[in-house]
Amino acid sequence: MSSTYFNEIWHQSQHECELLSTIDYERQHQDVETTVATMNAAVGSVAADADAKALLQSSLYEFYLRYICLCNRLEDVYDNMIQPQKRQLVRKLLDACLGRVIELKHDLVNIDLMEFSYNDAVVDRLRLTPMETELRVSRYFLRERQQELEFRKRTMQEILVKLGWLEEHELEETVATEIEAIRMLQMHERARQGRLRAHFMKEIRILKEKGKSEERTEKERSDSGLLAAMKIQKMWRGHTARRITRRRKMEEMILIGMLPPPAAVLKERAEKLEKLQRNEKRHEAQVVYAEQFETRQRLVQEEIRQKHGASMKEDIADEIRAWVKDCYEKTGKLPDFPTEDQGGSLHIFSRPGTESEHSRSSARSSKESRKTKDKSKSPARSGDLNVNENQEEDVSFQPAPSICLPDIRTEIDLFNDTWRDKDEAGVLSQAAYEDMIYSDKYQEVELEFRRAVDDVMRQEIELLQTAVGKKLKKSSKKTRRSGKKNKKKKEKDLTPDRTTESLYEELVTNGIIRKYPELKLKQFLGDKALTARNGTNPSPGDIRQILTEYCILPLGSDAIHNCTPLIRSILLAGPRGSGKKALLHAICTEVGAVLFDLTPANIVGKYPGKSGLIMLIHLVVKVSRLLQPAVIYMGDAERPFMKKIPKTDRTDPKRLKKDLPKLIKNIAPEDRVIFVGTSNLPWEADQKMLQSVYNRFIYIPRPDYGAMSYAWKTLLHDYSGGVSNLDTSAMAKISDGYTIGAIDACLKEVMTCKRKLQLRTQPLTNAELINVLCTRDPVYREEEEAFESWWSKTPLGRRRQRFLELEEERLIEEQAQAAKQGNGNKKKGTN
Numbered sequence: 153m154s155s156t157y158f159n160e161i162w163h164q165s166q167h168e169c170e171l172l173s174t175i176d177y178e179r180q181h182q183d184v185e186t187t188v189a190t191m192n193a194a195v196g197s198v199a200a201d202a203d204a205k206a207l208l209q210s211s212l213y214e215f216y217l218r219y220i221c222l223c224n225r226l227e228d229v230y231d232n233m234i235q236p237q238k239r240q241l242v243r244k245l246l247d248a249c250l251g252r253v254i255e256l257k258h259d260l261v262n263i264d265l266m267e268f269s270y271n272d273a274v275v276d277r278l279r280l281t282p283m284e285t286e287l288r289v290s291r292y293f294l295r296e297r298q299q300e301l302e303f304r305k306r307t308m309q310e311i312l313v314k315l316g317w318l319e320e321h322e323l324e325e326t327v328a329t330e331i332e333a334i335r336m337l338q339m340h341e342r343a344r345q346g347r348l349r350a351h352f353m354k355e356i357r358i359l360k361e362k363g364k365s366e367e368r369t370e371k372e373r374s375d376s377g378l379l380a381a382m383k384i385q386k387m388w389r390g391h392t393a394r395r396i397t398r399r400r401k402m403e404e405m406i407l408i409g410m411l412p413p414p415a416a417v418l419k420e421r422a423e424k425l426e427k428l429q430r431n432e433k434r435h436e437a438q439v440v441y442a443e444q445f446e447t448r449q450r451l452v453q454e455e456i457r458q459k460h461g462a463s464m465k466e467d468i469a470d471e472i473r474a475w476v477k478d479c480y481e482k483t484g485k486l487p488d489f490p491t492e493d494q495g496g497s498l499h500i501f502s503r504p505g506t507e508s509e510h511s512r513s514s515a516r517s518s519k520e521s522r523k524t525k526d527k528s529k530s531p532a533r534s535g536d537l538n539v540n541e542n543q544e545e546d547v548s549f550q551p552a553p554s555i556c557l558p559d560i561r562t563e564i565d566l567f568n569d570t571w572r573d574k575d576e577a578g579v580l581s582q583a584a585y586e587d588m589i590y591s592d593k594y595q596e597v598e599l600e601f602r603r604a605v606d607d608v609m610r611q612e613i614e615l616l617q618t619a620v621g622k623k624l625k626k627s628s629k630k631t632r633r634s635g636k637k638n639k640k641k642k643e644k645d646l647t648p649d650r651t652t653e654s655l656y657e658e659l660v661t662n663g664i665i666r667k668y669p670e671l672k673l674k675q676f677l678g679d680k681a682l683t684a685r686n687g688t689n690p691s692p693g694d695i696r697q698i699l700t701e702y703c704i705l706p707l708g709s710d711a712i713h714n715c716t717p718l719i720r721s722i723l724l725a726g727p728r729g730s731g732k733k734a735l736l737h738a739i740c741t742e743v744g745a746v747l748f749d750l751t752p753a754n755i756v757g758k759y760p761g762k763s764g765l766i767m768l769i770h771l772v773v774k775v776s777r778l779l780q781p782a783v784i785y786m787g788d789a790e791r792p793f794m795k796k797i798p799k800t801d802r803t804d805p806k807r808l809k810k811d812l813p814k815l816i817k818n819i820a821p822e823d824r825v826i827f828v829g830t831s832n833l834p835w836e837a838d839q840k841m842l843q844s845v846y847n848r849f850i851y852i853p854r855p856d857y858g859a860m861s862y863a864w865k866t867l868l869h870d871y872s873g874g875v876s877n878l879d880t881s882a883m884a885k886i887s888d889g890y891t892i893g894a895i896d897a898c899l900k901e902v903m904t905c906k907r908k909l910q911l912r913t914q915p916l917t918n919a920e921l922i923n924v925l926c927t928r929d930p931v932y933r934e935e936e937e938a939f940e941s942w943w944s945k946t947p948l949g950r951r952r953q954r955f956l957e958l959e960e961e962r963l964i965e966e967q968a969q970a971a972k973q974g975n976g977n978k979k980k981g982t983n
């Protein structure tokens with residue numbers, strides 16, 4: 153597809169984003185106020201309350217879905233667009249929209265009091281398929297860090313080889329040259345011809361020997377030869393006709409989708425598709441143009457500095473002096489010069505060109521302060537559901553004010569000012585526009601010089617004030633603020649003289665940082681739910697989406713992380729084989745994170761003693777901060793908080809009990825680090841402790857029929873190479889209650905190398921799989937109930953429970969009132 157196509161999509165998306173954000177903005181400022189007022193006023197009225205809530209939910213859900221579709225489109229544009237200035241803008245808009253999706257998600261969780269939100273009516277109204285509502289992980293997370301990730305991978309391999317845990321040849325990726333490949337082909341072809349010739353000679357020899365031994369007449373021999381030839385012909389013709397018919401039938405079945413294509417064809421197709429998607433040429437062009445853009449920016453900036461620097465400084469200084477003089481003449485006093493925080497001399501003059509920049513920068517600074525405020529104080533946007541008891545009682549569902557919407561508006565304004573009406577007809581080059589580089593850099597240089605001139609002017613005014621006899625009052629604000637900063641306790645660095653590389657090597661050597669299998673999130677099989685479900689029974693697609701929103705997006709981009717509610721830790725709970733570790737690996741793979749493993753069994757005997765433990769925590773916190781994004785993992789997350797440890801357990805799981813809450817608290821709001829725990833038995837832990845460590849609790853249930861059927865089909869195809877045509881729907885029904893992990897293990901056991909070779913002559917039967925499957929334990933109803941009951945005791949579960957109880961009480965009250973009224977009316981009627 154051409155750049156013009158993506159340009160068009162971009163313009164359409166901008167237009168839609170403008171519409172969407174305008175309505176969203178208005179809704180935030182008017183709709184919510186009225187809705188919340190209605191909600192608060194309607195304390196006694198069940199119907200009004202429920203209506204208001206439903207209205208708000210459906211409105212938020214609609215925005216949520218529309219933003220998701222928009223983000224997917226913008227992501228596609230960003231991946232394919234080449235022009236660097238447009239890419240810059242699309243990237244900012246994409247990040248802001250992704251941030252808004254996450255904000256809306258948090259609002260929905262607050263309203264639904266469930267981690268998963270559904271609203272079939274909205275999906276139906278927007279005419280969306282479940283696939284369209286799935287948020288895509290941005291490809292730029294990995295693509296723009298490719299070199300860094302490759303370097304890190306190589307370093308890890310080298311360390312592992314040095315330790316002797318990996319074979320050296322695994323390191324070398326043998327890429328054959330063209331000549332080597334031709335030589336190899338020639339060698340094999342000669343060998344093949346040699347084998348054929350040997351075979352042929354052997355047959356001739358056998359025939360000769362036969363001829364000698366059988367003494368027959370010439371006629372007999374020719375008759376029997378003719379007969380034999382006819383027989384062979386007959387057999388061969390029959391065989392080829394059958395083969396052609398079979399092939400045609402197969403092709404027809406594949407064409408109409410009744411059979412999956414053979415593995416080789418599928419692989420070829422997937423490779424072609426991937427190549428097409430990768431669009432390597434566009435990506436190479438992006439890099440080239442981006443480099444050109446950077447070089448031009450640097451050169452233009454230097455040129456402006458040299459050409460206009462002196463006159464710019466003079467003009468600014470003259471302007472300020474004139475202002476001071478003017479003030480002195482009018483008031484008889486020397487004015488106070490605005491501080492740098494206030495914007496310096498920009499605060500005094502609203503110059504064209506500089507004003508917008510100033511307003512934007514001040515908007516940004518105020519936004520930053522808002523962010524820190526929000527992340528540290530406001531529970532509504534903090535992402536932490538472990539609030540105190542009073543808040544737990546609070547079942548109001550007020551959406552929090554958005555931090556991302558102003559960002560979206562800024563980017564839209566920028567687009568409207570610069571790009572919307574730009575005449576690009578006939579412009580085929582994707583190079584950056586020089587005039588834009590010039591004006592951007594001019595403003596930047598002017599700001600830079602203004603700051604320098606402001607400093608000088610401040611000193612000048614100070615001198616003047618002392619000369620006039622009035623001492624300058626120092627800004628008390630600043631000193632107070634710096635005093636506050638100094639009060640902040642700084643963490644002690646236990647390893648000040650060590651390089652990041654040496655710390656990394658130490659942690660890899662000790663197995664704390666570990667290699668993980670590369671697994672994409674889409675490899676976690678299963679679709680999104682087609683219809684609304686209850687909160688504890690999400691589909692695999694819903695789980696993929698929530699982990700994208702809670703973990704992958706904030707870890708993948710700084711911009712998204714800074715504007716979304718902070719989630720420091722998450723607990724994945726589910727039965728054995730439900731894919732908890734697979735999801736952890738998918739999170740790491742999608743963002744290229746470094747994985748720290750603090751599973752109790754993994755740290756046994758490492759960093760012994762109290763000082764050792766302090767060092768371990770210090771190293772994990774420090775290195776994870778240095779090598780962001782990072783995931784700190786703890787398997788068997790319930791074990792540090794278990795009330796009773798079995799005597800057979802020699803892993804000392806309580807070792808980290810006291811330090812875990814501290815470790816989580818040490819994850820600073822600006823760090824792209826997340827703590828992920830997994831557990832099969834979360835109810836065995838002390839719930840208070842568990843809830844002091846984890847911000848979110850996600851239950852991963854066993855798969856439903858749809859996911860199971862899909863998993864059987866996919867896994868069977870992978871294991872058999874597309875040869876087996878087993879009835880997977882029957883298997884999905886039979887294996888109801890098992891996890892996909894159990895199916896995977898079962899297939900691994902049945903599909904041995906020998907069995908795979910026999911598949912063509914001896915097709916796979918259901919009985920073979922069932923025999924192995926029934927040796928494994930399914931997820932029993934009791935276990936499922938234990939998970940559900942455990943989830944209902946998590947902070948969100950408790951809030952939901954409380955809300956349901958209140959609803960029930962109100963409903964009973966309402967019914968009682970209705971009954972009273974009914975009786976009164978009856979009495980009136982009889983009187």
Ligand SMILES: Nc1ncnc2c1ncn2[C@@H]1O[C@H](COP(=O)(O)OP(=O)(O)OP(=O)(O)O)[C@@H](O)[C@H]1O
Pocket residue numbers: 675676677678692726727728729730731732733734735830831832863892893894896
């Ligand atoms: N939805 C799924 N899609 C694809 N593969 C899955 C899915 N669920 C589980 N698996 C596969 O099942 C196997 C076991 O999964 P995994 O080890 O992640 O489970 P787990 O929940 O961590 O188990 P345990 O609690 O026993 O450690 C893995 O090979 C994983 O890829």
